[in-house]
Every structure is written in structure tokens, then in C-alpha cells.
Amino acid sequence: MRIKALLGHREVGVAVALIVVYAVFISMKREFLSAGTLGDIVTVAAELGTVAVGVSFLMIAGEMDLSVGSNFALTGMLLAMLVTRLSWNPYLAFAVVLACSAGIGALNGLVTLSARIPSFITTLGAMMFWRGLALYLTQGWPISVFTDVPLLRWLGGAKVYHTFHISAAWWLVIGAVFWVVLQKTAYGNWVFATGGKRAAARALGVPDTRVKLVNFVLAGVMAGLAGCFQLGRMGSMSPVWGQDLPLEAIAAAVVGGNSLTGGVGSILGAMLGAVTMASIRIGLVMVGAPAYWYMAFVGFIVVAAVALNVRLGEVISWHR
């Protein structure tokens, strides 16, 4: 009974995937199991994971955002430009660029909801548009921050322990907040309902359009914030970074038990999905395999974990 209750969770597939990935890399290289490696993994996971949390929250409400990668790059770049070239106060600049990322999310939502077109289309267009703008602004060159900016240290540069960057801590806090909102508040109930069956939710008085719009904005802000984390950690941002990010974030979400069509999903699952993908990235480096294998591994894991989830779901309902 207890095992069945455990297997009923959406996160089982991704938990198994994570354990398998860990086991494989440990068997190849003992050092993979160490605090230092774990620190590297969660640091990488923090940036992807912050995007994945926002995307997953939006997906549960039944919408998609493919523009998160462009938002990520543009927001990070804007922050770097405002701080270096225009010498803005970093905190003001941070507030302004987050507002921009929220605006990108809001625009996605407004266009999708008022034109009544699939968000896949809207955000595909937005992805190209904002990427183009980012490339234009720097003529394709990366922007670096060479001076010591305390804000950037606070965002991602500082290490709290060993190889653990502070961005990982922010990510855990963000994940916890999103988890509570989704699972433990009335708003979370509306998110599930809006994505599950929009017309039924509306019939019961759920403000479905507002829920979707808010979630578009949150997905945008999370993408922008992740861009700021990366700028803080790396000290630079390139207009071509984050091109794979939308699909990686969606992959982390579906591996973690989110549905592409909405209504079901898990923030914890999406976070574990991000950790799994970061583990593959770090593990391949440690065993000396070409980094090109990353995508191939992730592709395999996505299909395997989702297949496992579906199979488990069938077994559980069969034995009820």
C-alpha cells in the first residue's frame, strides 16, 4: 500500500532517471560522488531549473513558452549593458531588466489570449524576435562585466560553500515558493483547473484568463532571472546563449511529470529534471566524453522517463 502510494507520485520517473544517471557516472568515475561535483551540478541546474520552474508552472496552466531562451539572453545582456556602458546603479538596473522580462512574458500572454492563437506559435515568434533584438544590440558580440559589482556576486558569483554558488540557494527558495503556491494555495488549484479543463474552470468562476496571463509573466520573470544568475556567475552574457534553453526547460518539465497539454505537473519534478540534465552535463565532462553527447543523453532520458511514468500510472490505476 505504502509502496503504491509512493509510486503514484509524478516524480517517480525522474527520480529513477536521476538515480540511473548517478549510478552510471559513479561506476565510471568514483569522484562523481562528491560534494564538489554535487555543487557543480546544482550550480548548472540552478539556471536551467529556474527557467524550468517558470515554464512548468505555465505548462500546468495549459500554455507554453518557447521564448524563455531569448528572454534569458536579452535580460542578462541588458543588465550587463546598463551596468557597464551606461553605469546605472546595479540594483535599479536589476529591477528594470526584471520588469523587461516580465513585459516579454506579459506580451506573450496578451497576444496569445487576445488573438486566441496557440502559445506555441506566439512564443515561437517571440523567441525569434527577441533573439534578433539581442543580436542587433551587441552586433553579435558578448558583453562582459570586468568590474566587481556586489549585485552580480549576490546573484551568482559568490560561492556559499565549496563549489556551491549562491544562485543554487536562490533557485531552491524559488522552487519552494512555486511548490507551495501550486500545491497549497487556492491560486494553485486554479492553475491546475485552468490547464485541466478551461471551460469547466470558468464555469465555476475561476478567472482562467487572468491565471494564464499571470503565469506567462512568471515564466518570463524566471527566464530573465536565470539570465541574471548566469551573468552573475560567468561575468558575461552572449546574445547567442540560451538557444537550447526552451527545449531543455520543457524537457526538464516533462521528465518531471508535467503534461504537454496542461492540467498536471510537479514543480519538484521539474527541478529534479533540471538536476538530472545538469548531472549528465557535468558527468560527461568528468568522464572525458565529448560534450556533444549531452543532447543525445538528454533525448534518451526524456523518452525513457516519460515512458516509465506512463507505465507506472497504468499499473497503479490497474491495481486500485
Next chain:
Amino acid sequence: MASVTQASVASDYTDCAPGSGAPPLMEGIGLCKRFGKVIALERVDITIRRGEVTGLVGDNGAGKSTLIKILTGVYRPDEGELRFEGRKVEFASPKDARRLGIETVYQDLALIESMSIARNFFLGAEPQRRVGVFRLLDGKKMRVVTEEALRDIGIRVRSANDEVSVLSGGERQAIAIGRTMHFGGKLLILDEPTSALSVHETNKVLTYIDEARKRGLAIIFITHNLYHVYPVADRIVVLEHGRKVGDFGKDEISVEELVQIVSFGARRVESGEQR
């Protein structure tokens, strides 16, 4: 209350004047609705009483759903008025109607399959508890109250935390009905509640409808299957081409006669209206 309304059905079914037994819960008087040149509803009167099941029957396009959308605030009538508990009312939106206790259970929109029974039960009216400055869902209350409320009307579920997708169609209808009763609905409108159900399931849903009636709810049961509505109905209203062509207390008419009216409307309409 039930006995009073039963008596009023028998004495004068067409009369909605005050003083004839229980006062009506809701009345529509001379309701008209046009969409361009199409007349969807033409001068329809309807009277809904507490503790009564009103069957609303008619073919597709007869005006059933237009009438219901007027009663629930989705449409505004072009002519005619609505009265609720004796007072004239105008609905700007379905919210206004819900505030008065008019609840609709749509066949395919009753519940959200991917969510738990308890989350469905309280959707849009979630109980919350304060934790510091935050307001969080009261998960325990949601589960316990849902299970109690369902048990109360004779619906048994394994756990209120089960997903709705594990329930049968009849159980889903039952839970939607139970939800309306729990939240103090006065008028329950069921849109084709039995059309997708097996015979056994249909019978179960009919017993829940009966239970809701015993508790004094007014119920409108929309269907095109007369054999489903006849056993539980107290009165039957027949619509055809946007007009009311029949309004009968159950003891005045047999199900066979009703089938005749619905199938071959016109001739019987004449005699029905002359009475």
C-alpha cells in the same frame, strides 16, 4: 415542504399566481430571444418550484439551451422578465445567477478529470487557513468535508484525494450534484445528465436527483430522452421551435402521450394550449 409542493402540482399546474401552494422559486414570464432573424425563444413562460423536478424536453434546436442560458444569466432576454423568490431580477452575467443559488451542471464540464475529488469539490471556493501573513489551502478540511458531504447524499468514494479520472460517469454527475447541494444551491440545472451513461448508472443518478429534490432543491432536468426524465419529474415542459408546446403535471399525462407530443408536436399543441 415536499408535501406542499406535491399538492400544488396536482391542483393547478399552469398557475403561477401567488397563493397556489408553495410560492415559485423562479419564474420566467414571456421570455423572448432572437439571434438576428432567427427566433430562438418566443414568449415562453416557465415556473420552477422548490422540491420539484421540472423536465425540460424537446428536440435539438427547440430552444432548451437558449431558455437555460437566460435563466442562468448567460443571455439576456430580448423581452420578458425573470423573477426569483418573488422579486424581479436581471442578470448581467452568470455570476449574478450563481450568487442567487442557480447552479448548472453541464454533462461534459462537471468536473476536471486530472484533479482530485476534493480539489474539484471546492474549486472556486477553496477553504483557506492563515499561516502568518499567508493564506494556504486547508487540505484536511477539503478532504473531510468533501467525504462527509458526499456520504450525506449517499455517494461513496474511496478517498476524496482520488483523481476524478478513476470515477465513472455517473459518479462524476453525482459529485457535481453533491457540490451544488453543499454550497447552498437553490436551483440545480442538469444539462443532459444521463445521456452518456449506462442504464445502471442512469438509475443511480436519478436517485441522487430524487435525494436533492427531497432536500427542497428545485431541479431542471434537460434531456431529449423522455424515459429518463419521466420517472423523476414532477412536471414536464415541452419546447418546440422556440415555443412552449406543453406544460404538464406528471399525473396528467403518460409517457406515451408525451412521446407523441414531442414526436408529432403540432396537432397536440392546439389542444394543449386551448385547455
